[in-house]
Amino acid sequence: MAVVDHAYAQLMSLSDADQDVIANASGTVLLPELYARSGWAALRDADVIPLLVDEIGQLEAAVLNLESYGGHEVALVAGYGLLESFGGRDRNVHPLHRVHGVLAFTGGTADEAATGSATPAPA
Known part of the structure; x- marks a missing residue:
């Protein structure tokens, strides 16, 4: 997930927070789960990787932190696009x-x- 990777790189270079805080703020704590799900999706020829509703908050934090730490415009646009696509899902659960x-x-x-x-x- 390019948005999360970019958020991690930006936070690492510009923040003096410890590794755990940066991992949470950038959403990189999601990566092991997402990699496992992407492998599962690839085995089943699926086009999508599921993201749980309670994980959307981590993606939102990554995007907001990217905005604060001068993230690349492409990553920000992609992040806000993802958030928009997830916008209605928490209301439908x-x-x-x-x-x-x-x-x-x-x-x-x-x-x-x-x-x-x-x-x-x-x-």
């Missing part, structure tokens, strides 16, 4: 729970989870 032993999406309310009235997730 609902927790899972079990209904008669089957995982189902909660419709977003605690009452549905308690009563078990959610429809099982399609396969």
